Amino acid sequence: MSATIAIIGDGAMGTLCAKILSGKGCQVRLWSAFPAQAAELAALRENRRFLPGVPIPEALEVTTDAERAFADAELAVSAVPTQFVRGVWAGLAGQVPRDLPVCSVTKGIENGTLLRPTQVLADVLTGSPSGDWPMAALSGPSIAHEVARELPATVVAASEDEALARRVQQLFTTRYFRVYTNTDVLGVEAAGASKNVVAIAAGILDGIRAGDNAKAALLTRGLVEITRLGQALGGRRETFAGLAGLGDLVTTCVSPHGRNRLLGEAIGRGKTLRQAQAATVSVVEGVATTVSVLALAVRHGVEMPITQAVHAVLFEGRSPQDAIDRLMSRRPKGENDPAS
Numbered sequence: 001m002s003a004t005i006a007i008i009g010d011g012a013m014g015t016l017c018a019k020i021l022s023g024k025g026c027q028v029r030l031w032s033a034f035p036a037q038a039a040e041l042a043a044l045r046e047n048r049r050f051l052p053g054v055p056i057p058e059a060l061e062v063t064t065d066a067e068r069a070f071a072d073a074e075l076a077v078s079a080v081p082t083q084f085v086r087g088v089w090a091g092l093a094g095q096v097p098r099d100l101p102v103c104s105v106t107k108g109i110e111n112g113t114l115l116r117p118t119q120v121l122a123d124v125l126t127g128s129p130s131g132d133w134p135m136a137a138l139s140g141p142s143i144a145h146e147v148a149r150e151l152p153a154t155v156v157a158a159s160e161d162e163a164l165a166r167r168v169q170q171l172f173t174t175r176y177f178r179v180y181t182n183t184d185v186l187g188v189e190a191a192g193a194s195k196n197v198v199a200i201a202a203g204i205l206d207g208i209r210a211g212d213n214a215k216a217a218l219l220t221r222g223l224v225e226i227t228r229l230g231q232a233l234g235g236r237r238e239t240f241a242g243l244a245g246l247g248d249l250v251t252t253c254v255s256p257h258g259r260n261r262l263l264g265e266a267i268g269r270g271k272t273l274r275q276a277q278a279a280t281v282s283v284v285e286g287v288a289t290t291v292s293v294l295a296l297a298v299r300h301g302v303e304m305p306i307t308q309a310v311h312a313v314l315f316e317g318r319s320p321q322d323a324i325d326r327l328m329s330r331r332p333k334g335e336n337d338p339a340s
Contacts, residue, residue, distance in 0.1 A: 002025060002026070003171060004026070004027045004028075004074050005021050005026050005073060005074065005076070006031060006073040006075070006077070007021075007029065007030045007031065008076060008077065008079060009032075010031075010033075010034070010037055010038070010041065010062075011050045011079060012144040012145070012282065013105050014077070015041075015050060015056065015144075015148075016051065016054075017077050017079060017172075018030045018056070019057065020172055020174060020177060021077075021172070022059055024171065024174065028057075028059070028060050028061065029073075030061070030069075031063055031065075031069040032063075032064055033088060038064045041056060050144075050282060051148055054145075054149075067095050069095075070092075070096055070097060073097070073100060074101075075100070075167070075171065076102045076103070077103050077104075077138075078102055078104045078117065079106065081106065081283040082107070082110055082120075082285055082288065083108070083283075085104075085106060085120045089120075089124045089125070090124050093124055096125060101135070101167070102125075102133070103135075103137065103138055103157070104118050104121060104137045104138070104189075106285075107196060107285055108192075108196070108285045108289045109193045109289050109292035110292065111288055113129075114292050114295055116185075116193070117137070118135040118136075121133070122135060134159075134164050135159065136157055136158060136159035136165060136185070137185050137189050138156070138168060138179070139156060139189070139192040139244045140243035140244050140247055141155070141248045142251075143251060147176070150176040152177075153176065153177055154180070155178075155180075155244075156179065156180045156181070157169045157179050157182070158181070158183065158184060158185045158187075158188040158244070159181075159183065159185060160185055165181040165182065180243065182242070184235055184239045187230050187240065188235075188239060190226075190235050191226055191245040191248065191249075192248060193285075193292070193293065194225070194230070194307075195222075195226060195245070195249040195253075196252065196285050197260075197286050197289060197290045197293050197307050198222035198223075198225070198252075198253060199249075199253050199258055199264065200260050200263060200267075200286045200310050200314070201222065201264060201310050202215060202219070202261050203258075203261035203265035203266070204265070204267055204268040204320045204323075205264075205268065205324075206268060207264065207266065207267060207269040207320070208321065210324065215253070218253070218306065219249060219250065221306060222249065222253075222306055223240065223246055224340070225302075225306055226249065227240040227241075229300070229302045229304060230245075232300040233296070259280055259283075259285075262280070263276045263284045263287070267320065268320050273287070273314050273315075287314060290310050290314055290315075294308060294311050305330060309326065
C-alpha cells in the first residue's frame with residue numbers, strides 16, 4: 001500500500017503507528033519535537049524510552065523538520081498527549097497543508113476548554129473547535145507493547161466523514177490489527193478519555209488489594225458513568241458498549257502495562273500523586289483528564305461518584321480507603337435509577 005503519512009509525536013503510540021503503517025508499505029515520517037530523541041531513534045532504530053525492544057523499520061524516516069514531515073502527506077496522525085496537543089500543533093500549523101486529513105490517537109479532554117482532541121486540532125487549524133477540517137479518531141483497546149509484538153487487537157476508526165473513516169481503516173488494518181469504522185467521533189473520544197479515570201480507580205483497588213468483586217463492580221458502575229456522561233454530551237449509547245467504550249475500559253483496567261492503572265496502584269500502595277507520576281516516563285493521561293471529566297459532569301448535571309472519588313484522592317488529600325467507604329455508604333438506589 002503506497003501512501004505518505006506524517007506522524008506527530010514520538011511516544012509509544014506514535015512509534016506503534018509508524019511501525020504498523022511502515023509495515024503496510026507506506027512512506028512514514030515520524031516527527032519529534034526533541035532533536036536528541038529523534039537522533040537516537042534514527043541511529044538505534046528503536047524507541048528505547050517509550051517502546052523498548054521493538055525494532056523501527058529501516059524505511060521509517062525520523063525528523064524534527066515539520067516542513068519535511070508534512071511534504072506530500074496524505075494523512076497526518078496526531079500522537080501527542082492531550083494537554084500538549086494545542087501547543088505542539090500551534091507550532092506546526094503553518095506547515096500543515098490545507099485540508100490534510102488528521103487522525104488523532106490521543107485519549108483525553110483538554111483542561112480549561114474541555115475540548116476533545118479532534119476539537120483542539122480543529123481549533124488550532126481553523127480557529128474554531130467546530131471548524132471544517134477532515135478529522136478522524138482511532139481508539140479502542142490497544143496496549144502499545146502488545147500490538148507492537150503483533151498480538152491481536154481490534155479498534156475503531158471514527159469520523160463524521162465515512163470515506164475518511166474507511167481510509168483510516170484501510171491504512172491501519174493488518175493481520176493482527178483489525179479496525180472497524182464508526183461515525184460517532186464524540187462518543188469514541190469521550191469514552192477513550194473517561195475510561196482512563198476509571199482505570200486509575202481500578203489501580204487503586206489493586207494497590208489496596210480490594211479484591212475481584214470490587215474490580216468487577218468498579219468496571220460495571222464505571223461504564224454506567226462513562227455512558228451517562230457520553231450521552232449527555234451527545235454521543236450514542238451503543239458506542240459506549242463497543243470497542244472504544246467497554247472494550248478499552250476492560251483492557252486499561254486489567255492490563256499490567258496500563259499507565260493509568262499502574263499509577264492508581266502506586267497510590268493505593270501509599271505513594272503520593274507526585275511520586276507515582278515520577279515513576280513513569282510517559283504522560284499518564286487520566287490525571288489531567290480527571291479534572292476535565294469532573295468539570296464536564298458538573299456542567300451537564302451528570303452524577304459521577306467514581307470520578308468524584310478519584311478526584312478527591314488525587315487532588316483533595318482523601319485516602320483511598322476513605323474514598324471507597326464513602327462510595328459504599330452512598331444512599332441505596334435502584335441499579336437502573338437515572339442517578340444511581
